[in-house]
Amino acid sequence: MEQTALKNLEEKLExxxxxxxxxxxxxxxLKNSLAETQTALAKSQKAYEALQLKLEAGIIAAxxxxxxxxxxxxETRIDHYLKEINKCLTLLEA
Incomplete structure (x- = not known):
């Protein structure tokens, strides 16, 4: 009986x-996947910020x-584009 209990315990431990x-x-x-996603998100955010700066400069010039x-x-068209970009970023964050 003792032997059986010990064997059961060993099996459960394994x-x-x-x-x-x-x-x-x-x-x-999961950690690797999270790191890749965070890297992609950071790149997307940097690209978004760069585009936003270019857009603002273009607006001023135009x-x-x-x-x-x-x-x-x-301004209406730009607002629409910014909303679309924000939707894309939200999808990336999800």
Whole structure:
């Protein structure tokens, strides 16, 4: 009886060790995936910021030669583009 209990305990211990190793492997994969996603997000955010700066510079240059109606139309289009970019960033963060 004692031998059977000891054998059962050893089997359960082996199962736990296997599960632990699998969980460690999965954890490592998840950490790698998270790091890759964070890197991609950081690159996207930098690109977004660079584009936003270019856009602002373009707006300043373009608005100097535009009338009010053209300026409002341009601002509306820019707002639309910024919303689309923000949606893309939100999807990347999810």
């Amino acid at each position: 199962q736990l060790l296997k599960k632990y190793q699998l969980l460690q492997k999965e954890n490592k994969q 608005t100097k030669t535009m009338d009010e109606q053209q300026q409002r139309l341009l």
